[in-house]
Amino acid sequence: PTPRAIELRDRVGQLVRDAQEVLRPAELLDLEKLDRTFAIRTSEGFAENFGPALIARIGAQAPGVRLFFMQKPDKDSKPLRDGVVDLETGVIDLASAPELRGQALFRDNYIGVVRARHPLSRVTITPEKYAAGMHISVSREGLEKGPLDDALLQLGLQRKIATIVGGFSTALGLARSSDLIASVPERHTASLREGMYSFALP
Secondary structure (H helix, E strand, O other): OOHHHHHHHHHHHHHHHHHHHHHOOOOOOOHHHOOEEEEEEEOHHHHHHHHHHHHHHHHHHOOOEEEEEEEOOOOOOHHHHOOOOOEEOOOOOHHHOOOOOOOOOOOOOEEEEEOOOOHHHHOOOOHHHHHHOEEEEEOOOOOOOOHHHHHHHHOOOOOEEEEEEOOHHHHHHHHHOOOOEEEEEOHHHOHHHOOOEEEEOO
């Protein structure tokens, strides 16, 4: 070896040992001894629908773990990238954050929801009858129109928006005590819709 190679041998050897230490698999985590709070950035609807079962399962497997359900006022994944939160649920654009890993939890579809004994609960709901009612638009950004309106427009129809709210639970609360129609994700709002009339969007 050259004098330079001899000089580098010891330094490179230490670098290799350091790299091996960093890359060595961690010890298997003992969930029963884990004492930690995990921050989950999610919507209120997710916490209300899936939180009880998640908390029960964690309580059985990792009794020292607590969940902090953090409100999600927007779709910005910066808190997740910055390590402020441990997990985020929702529709996330992973293309704009290649360092994040995502996994599909489930698929959901939109349904219409009205109060019990609403006029729409007694008829076959057609696109025309659906569009003719007074609607609640759900938009964090305050937008009046969305994908539902684009679909109706292809049929030559247009919804009448009575109010715009920032979340599905608010939309359902308003629909529960009025003649307004809320269009919400089916699985995401299951517990919030109890006692109301739900229907497939025509």
